[in-house]
Amino acid sequence: MTTPPPDDPAREHPRRRGWAFGTPVVVALCGSLFVVSALDSDGTDLRPGRYTDLASLVQTESDAYQRLQREAAALRDEVDDLTRNVDDRGVQRKRRQAERLESPAGLTEVSGPGVTIVLSDAPIERLDAAFNAGDVDLNLLVVHQQDIQAVMNALWAGGADAMTIQGQRVVSTTGIKCTSSAVTLHGVPYPQPYVIQAIGDPTDLIRAVDADIDISGFREDAADPDLGIGWDLDVEEKIDAPAYEGLLDVIYAKPLPTTA
Numbered sequence: 001m002t003t004p005p006p007d008d009p010a011r012e013h014p015r016r017r018g019w020a021f022g023t024p025v026v027v028a029l030c031g032s033l034f035v036v037s038a039l040d041s042d043g044t045d046l047r048p049g050r051y052t053d054l055a056s057l058v059q060t061e062s063d064a065y066q067r068l069q070r071e072a073a074a075l076r077d078e079v080d081d082l083t084r085n086v087d088d089r090g091v092q093r094k095r096r097q098a099e100r101l102e103s104p105a106g107l108t109e110v111s112g113p114g115v116t117i118v119l120s121d122a123p124i125e126r127l128d129a130a131f132n133a134g135d136v137d138l139n140l141l142v143v144h145q146q147d148i149q150a151v152m153n154a155l156w157a158g159g160a161d162a163m164t165i166q167g168q169r170v171v172s173t174t175g176i177k178c179t180s181s182a183v184t185l186h187g188v189p190y191p192q193p194y195v196i197q198a199i200g201d202p203t204d205l206i207r208a209v210d211a212d213i214d215i216s217g218f219r220e221d222a223a224d225p226d227l228g229i230g231w232d233l234d235v236e237e238k239i240d241a242p243a244y245e246g247l248l249d250v251i252y253a254k255p256l257p258t259t260a
Contacts, residue, residue, distance in 0.1 A: 072245070106171035106244040110162040112199045114239040115206060117151055119143045119218070120193035120230030121181075140227055143192055145178045150214035151196050152176075158208025160198040162241040166190045169244040186246045193230060202235045209233070 103110075121127070122141035130136045152170065155163060163170040165185055174186065182189040198205055209215060222231035 070245070106162065106169050109243050110199055110241045111238060112161065113202055114160070114197060114199040114236050115155075115202050115209075116232075116234045116236055116239070117155075117196045117198075117209070118193050118230065118232040119147055119151070119196070122228035122230075126228040136227070140221055141229060142181070143183070143194055143229065145176050145183060146214075147218050148176055148183060148194055148196065150212060150218070151209070154209045154212035154215055155196070155198040155200070155205055157212075158198075158200060158205040160200040160205060162199045164195075164197045164239075164241050166195055167242070168246075169242055171244045171246075197236070197239050197241070199239050199241055206233070206235075 121143055122130075127138065127141055130138055130141060148165065152163065152165075165174075165176070168185055168188075177184050179189055182191050183194060184190070218229070219231055221227050222229050
C-alpha cells in the first residue's frame with residue numbers, strides 16, 4: 001500500500017480540520033456581540049471605568065440627560081399635535097388658556113440683547129497648591145451654589161425677561177444645588193465654568209449687578225490674582241434663550257396621616 005505524502009489532505013489532522021470550521025464561527029459570534037453591545041449602549045459608554053476625571057463623567061451624564069430630554073420633548077410635541085386635533089370645545093378652550101401662559105412660564109423661545117456672566121473656579125494648579133500648602137481656604141477658590149443664585153437674583157431684579165444657565169432655560173421651578181465639584185440644574189450635573197445669560201436692557205442689568213451686595217464679595221475675590229477664581233461680564237447684542245423642555249409637574253412632600 002502506497003503511503004500518501006505528508007501534505008495530502010487525507011492526512012490532515014482532525015483538530016486542524018476543526019479549527020478550519022471553528023474559526024469563522026468564532027469570528028461571526030464576536031461580530032454579533034459587538035452589534036448587541038452597540039444596540040444596548042444606545043450611544044453611551046458601557047465602560048465607565050475609563051473616565052480619568054470627574055469633569056468628563058459629569059459632562060457625559062449631562063449629554064445623556066439632554067438626549068433623553070430631547071426625546072421627551074418630541075413625545076410631548078406628538079401629544080400636543082394629537083390633542084390639537086381633538087374636536088371638542090372644552091379641550092380647545094383649555095388649550096387656548098394654556099397657550100396664553102406659555103410665554104410667561106418660559107415655554108417659548110425668547111431672543112434679544114442682554115449680558116453674559118461667566119463664573120469659574122481657580123485653575124487646578126492653584127487648587128492643588130492650596131490643598132498642599134493650606135495657605136488659603138479652598139472654599140474661596142471655587143464657585144458655589146449661592147454665587148450663581150446671587151447673580152440670578154440680581155439679573156431678575158434688573159428686569160431680565162429670560163435667563164439661561166449652561167444654555168438651560170431658567171423657570172419658576174428651577175432649582176440649583178452643589179453636588180461635589182459640579183452644580184446640578186434641573187437634575188443635571190454641570191462642570192464649571194458656569195455661563196449665565198440674561199435677556200433684557202444691558203444697562204439696567206449691569207446696574208443691578210453692580211449694586212448687589214451678595215455679588216460684591218465674589219467680584220472682590222475674583223480681582224485678587226492670588227485666588228484665581230473667574231468673573232467675566234460681556235454685553236451681547238443678541239441672546240437666544242430656548243424654551244424650557246423639562247418636567248412641568250411640581251412634586252412636593254405630603255405629611256403622613258396622623259393616627260389616633
